[in-house]
Amino acid sequence: MSIKVDRDLCTGCGSCVDVCLYSGIEMIDDKAQITDGCNLCGACVDVCPVEAIILEREELKVEKMDITQYRGVWVIAEHYKNKIHNVAFQLLGKGRELADILEVNLSLVILGGNFDDNLDEFSQYGADEIIYIKSPILKDYYSDLYVKTLTELIIDHKPEIILIGATPTGRDFAPRVAKRVNAGLTADCTGLVIDLESRNLLQTRPTFGGNIMATIKTPTSRPQMATVRPGIFKPLKKSKRKVIIKKMDYDYNQKDSVSKIVKIINREKKKINLEEAEIIITGGRGVGSKENFKLIEQLADSLNAEIGGSRVAVELNWIEQDRQVGQTGKTVSPKLYIACGISGAIQHIVGIQGAEIIVAINKDPKAPIFKLAHYGIVGDLQKVIPELIKKIKKIRTEKEI
Amino acid sequence: MKIFVCIKQVPGVSEVKIDPKTNTLVREGIPSIINPYDKNAIELALSIKEKHGAEITAISMGPPQAEEVLREALAMGVDKAFLLTDKAFAGADTLATSHTLSLAIKKILEELKKDEKYIVICGSQAIDGDTGQVGPELAEELNIPQITYVQKFQIKGDKVIVERVFRTEEVVVIETNFPVLISVLSEINIPRNPTMSGIVDAYQKKEIHYLDAERLKADKAKIGLDGSMTQVWKIFIPERKGEHIILTGTIEEMVQNLCENLKEDKIF
Known part of the structure; x- marks a missing residue:
């Protein structure tokens, strides 16, 4: 090279x-x-x-892999407390599109848990096949057992694409599986497109904090693995499909893992669910102070919305970290997103790409957020927000009458 | 006990700024720093050493200027430092990077005494690439267990007990054996600052060992760009598209206009 x-x-x-x-x-x-x-x-x-x-490029004498043997798109489900993480259904939405272009099957792979009664429901999200490994111990996440099982399945079935949620669990097993099967793995993809001629998956992800996007491909090997954060893609509308269920029993026990789960601690925290909120109001540096952040809360109250903040707002301690929206925070996809005093650094913008309607209120007409927002109001948010709350209350009362 | 800490030199800001006029990167005045999570990894290694005794080796792969971050690690109290630098390592994705790091660790492990334990500590991710993949891939290369996203760590006899954050609301307590690779979150500790004598030692008493592809007996097909399964095909500054309406008028008119639009969009 x-x-x-x-x-x-x-x-x-x-x-x-x-x-x-x-x-x-x-x-x-x-x-x-x-x-x-x-x-x-x-x-x-x-x-x-x-x-x-x-x-x-030097022509190295490397044994070339026969990539044509690999067919099919897989989504690996993650679960906890016997509930599948939503990101799996979102990935099935995207996976369906990829599988249709490639004219191959889409499979949902579930390791562990007790899902016999749920397979019918899971089969409505677009998969052609569900591979369900039943193993009581895998109701909890064991890194080594997950990796071992998944690697064996991959070697057996040879999928060409594997999509995994970029959660702490997905980001734990995906790299290790990738290494074991010598597959390329791209983290936190926000765009997945097929180049049909080569059947390559073009994987776009933010890099350098999100101000730059990189498109990555894995041209010489299979499977092509990608992790995707929750909230980036949308699940399909549920519909009945004919789905092949492949169920296998694995009798792992505690001794098969080098690690032991001692206990699971619930952290007492207010349940914040920005990822699933329909309306989100966020504040950034332009809000000016913690005191002013109350305006954001009032606006949120009037709309029954969740509140969030930019990284700056979190760093200034105006709002808690769990409510940070953006590349290093949450990725959200509400119907309505109102950004108040947020300039719109790409680090923030990559987190709100899934929003249906974005409204920006900012006094700087040159703020980049206005290039993204569907509706922009250039003005002092201390005047705009109270006016907006007034109007919303009026609309709400009219509706009730 | 031997402790290996893998560190990376990264740009000192997590967001690279774009010059809006030329649409290019603004690079001036951005210092290079140790990846912040890696400082937590160093701090953890130092605290283990203080409690249980250990020799700490910091390893970094990068261009020759990555020496700076290794000096800083030495100044914090790390015992030995290895810089893996070679043009042949350039263009490595996480698979090739973890392979290269593993060659260095395996080489140093040749000195491991019988019954001597070892542990590898990484930051949970680097702030530039943000993938968090090198840790688990390195653990696989070394064929040792991994525990990622660790916020608490202790050694009890022959066991390692850690708290791993696996959801916002839940933490799992895991017990495992040596050797193990862990990747740490910033919550785990507050990294110390180097002392004056630490800084002097880092430059006068301690040295940085250089390892290139030849010394690591690296297989060229497994390092650098050739050892990378993923290839960067295109890098671009994203364009924003869609319809954008900047509302005009008095505040009252703008808000009125907004509400009407949102009604039309069936939001209100």
Whole structure:
């Protein structure tokens, strides 16, 4: 693997330096030069107008995998207290679309739990097949047993795509499975698209805190694994389908795991469910103070909404961490999202892409949030919000009459 | 006991800013730092050493300037530091990175005495890539158990007992054996600052050991870009699309207008 700049061709335009994320190329004597920071990502190669940058791959004698043997799309379900995490149904929504394009089956894989009575319901979310490994001990999450079971299933069935929720559980077993089967794994994808000719899954994810998106592919190996955060994709409307149920009993016991679950502690916390809220009102730096944040609460009360905050609002201690919306917080998909005093850094925006309608209230007309918002009000939120509450109350009373 | 701490040099801000005029990255004035979670990993290693005695080795893979973060680790009190640096490592995804790190750890483990325990500690994720994948993949390479998202840690005799956060509302207490790899959350501790003498030691008494692909006897097909299953195909600054209406008029008119629109959209 090597990269070099053809100094005769290089015009010193500098577009490669601008596009490089890693400070891996700089201008020396008006010519581009690769530095130690280079990560061989190829961004400069694509952007160079005179094709002066050459990225060469060595032909290594690696045994090439026969990727054509791999077919089908899998979604791995996660569960807790005998309830499947919603992200699995959301992934089935996306998985259906991918499977249709690829003309293959979509499978829901459930490891453990006691779901005999629920399989009918689960079969209404778009899957063609449910692979259900029944094992009493796997009602709880055991990292090593999950990895072992899943790896065996993958080797047996050879799916080409595996989608996993990017939860602490999914993010624990997915990398380990990927390593064991030597599969590419992309974390926190926000976009999944098929390139039909190659059957490659183009996986788009935010990187560098979310201001930049990277599209990643796994061209030479299968399966292609991706984790996706809850709230990014939507489940299909439930409908009856003919679904093949493959149920297998595994008689694991405690001794099969190197680790032992001593106990599970419930943390006493108000149950905040931003991910499933229909209306969310959030505040950012522009709210100005903790005192002013009460306005956000009042607006939320009038709409029966949940409140949230930008990272700045959390850092300034105006609102608790569990209510942070954005790349490093929650990903939300409400019907209505009202952003008050939030400028709209991409770190925030990636968390609200699933919102149906976004309203922005901000006094800075240049705030990037206005480019995303469906409706924007440029103005002082201390004046706008009370007026809005007044109007909402009026509408509500009219409705009741 | 031997403790390995894997650390990464990252840009000192979690959000890279975009220059709205040129639509390119603003890189000036951004310092490089130790990934914050990795500092928690170092702190945990130091506290284990203080309680139980251990030799702490910090390992980082990166360009030569990643030496800075290893110096900082040494200044905090880490005993040894290894920098895995080689052009052949460039372009590594998490699979290739974890493989490279495992080669270094295995090499150092050759010195492990009989019955000596070891543990590997990582930060739960790096703030630049945010994948959290290298830890579990490294555990798989080393063929040892892993416990991720750890917020409390203790050693009781031959056992390791940790609290792992697996949902916002729930924490699971897990008991396991040595050796083990754990990845830690920032809640686990408050990393100490290096002392003056620590800083002096880091530059004068301690040294950084360099390992390249040859010294690690790395298989070229398993490191760097060639060892990576995933490839970055495209990097772009997202465009925002959709219909955007900036309402006009007095505050009352704007709010009125908004409510009418939301009624039409069947929100109200």
